[in-house]
Amino acid sequence: MNTALPPVACRPGCGACCTAPSISSAIPGMPDGKPAGVRCVQLADDNRCLIFGRPERPACCAGLQASAEMCGDSRERALLWLGELERATAPA
Template sequence: MDCRMGCGACCIAPSISALMKPAGDRCQHLDDAMLCTIFNEPHRPSACAEFKAEMGVCGTSRTEALHLITELESLTCP
């Protein structure tokens, strides 16, 4: 599955410790078009670079992706 352009759910729903970003907060590198401004940069956190879009995480829409990733975050992080 390819990343859904303009989605940004993976930059909002999960916590990203390397960026000190809490779950549910928008990443500071997410622009107004919901695109990562450091996507191809070497300092992009490995957690972000290793994320792969897949149906079980991203669903069929941005709304579903936000729901699924939020649920996964609550199950895996205290």
């Protein structure tokens, strides 16, 4: 039985997934990736991805699917959930 929640549309202006998690892949402007809790340089002032849909967007970003569990009901909830996931999966 699959208990995964279905994907949902991204919340406009959120950008939590571009801030909370670390990204080990190179990002234009961040050749060594992005540490957890650091805003991606490709995140615009309105929290929209500047390289969305472009080939230089990392595969980990393009493959991320928003979900009700991950995104919650606010940007703050999404930051909290993603931060907890980052801490739980960080190397010791």
